[in-house]
Amino acid sequence: MLLLSGKQVLELYSPADAYQVIADVMRRYSGGGVVQPVRTVLSSDRDASLFASMPCHVSGEVDSGFGLKAVLHVPGNAERGLVSHVGAILVFHPDTGQPLAVIDAAAVTSLRTAAASAVATDALARADAGDLALLGAGVQARSHLVAMNRIRTLRRVRVWNRTPAHAEQFRAWARSLVEVDVELMPTPAAALRGADVVCTTLGSSDPVVSAADIAPGCHVNAVGASVPSKRELDSEAVASCSVFVDSREAAMRESSEITMPLAERLIPGDWYFPEIGEVLLGRHPGRTDRDERTLYKSLGMAAQDVASGFAIVRAAQRLGVGTVTDIFS
Secondary structure, three states, X not given: OXXXXXXXXXXXXXXXXXXXXXXHHHHHHXXXXXXXXXXXXXXXOOXXXXXXXXXXXXXXXXXXXXXXXXXXXXXXXXXXXXXOEEEEEEEEOOOOXXXXXXXXXXXHHHHHHHHHHHHHHHHHOOOOOOEEEEEOOOHHXXXXXXXXHHHOOOOEEEEEOOOHHHHHHHHHXXXXXXXXXXXXXXXXXXXXXXXXXXXXXXXXXXXXXXXXXXXXXXXXXXXXXXXXXXXXXXXXXXXXXXXXXXXXXXXXXXXXXXXXXXXXXXXXXXXXXXXXXXXXXXXXXXXXXXXXXXXEEOOOOHHHHHHHHXXXXXXXXXXXXXXXXXXXX
């Protein structure tokens, strides 16, 4: 069995690799090639930490088999200088069932989440979109800037963060990545004004984006609110968009950004939320008008982590990377 660290994941799995794997697995999911129950989430009375367990099976010729992601969200880690999502991905040999690898989940999560947003943006955003607004300045904001810079020519980048010092650090880091200066904005609304691609990576409990903030023709990747208690967009903002999801089942059960506008009757109760995989498979047209606002509500799927895990193992075996252990022999 291989043990692969976060640093090794970043060496083995590029944003371009992640884009291809995630696009493929989203097609497989919407095409019926994934068995994936809605994740189990546990909380504790000790603090605000959340533990999630996500098993799945991915069918296909490559990057397929059984796997599991176990991750713990520890909000206090930011003050400790640590990533807030810690955990592991375990994948099993497709033939023998032997544990194949244990992989650092934080690195995979940052890559595959941004890759999914890139796939959604490529499918839904206008071809000439290049005015990017980022809410947040952490790991996901960084990975999303990398991902968006790969698929669109960025002509402007604006960022807002609750902590101005973190936004300054983000801008300093981004100088070597993008050819345009990153502008620091005083409010979320200022960051979003006129933007045609938006990535929200805050994980806030109270919405910070209203319908008036979203420009006509904009595409929004709503990423940070991944549990029912979180919302980055208010109900009117969501209702003003054509909404797309990674998993319809998960979105209806886990996303307050979906369930609240339904409960408030801003969206019809029988509304069909198309999956990105359905757009990629040609089962849904995606954007149909230049001024249409599109929203990708990202929750993340175990299938994305597990398929990524298999792809990373393939690269590790080819290059001889990782620590081999016989702990299960």
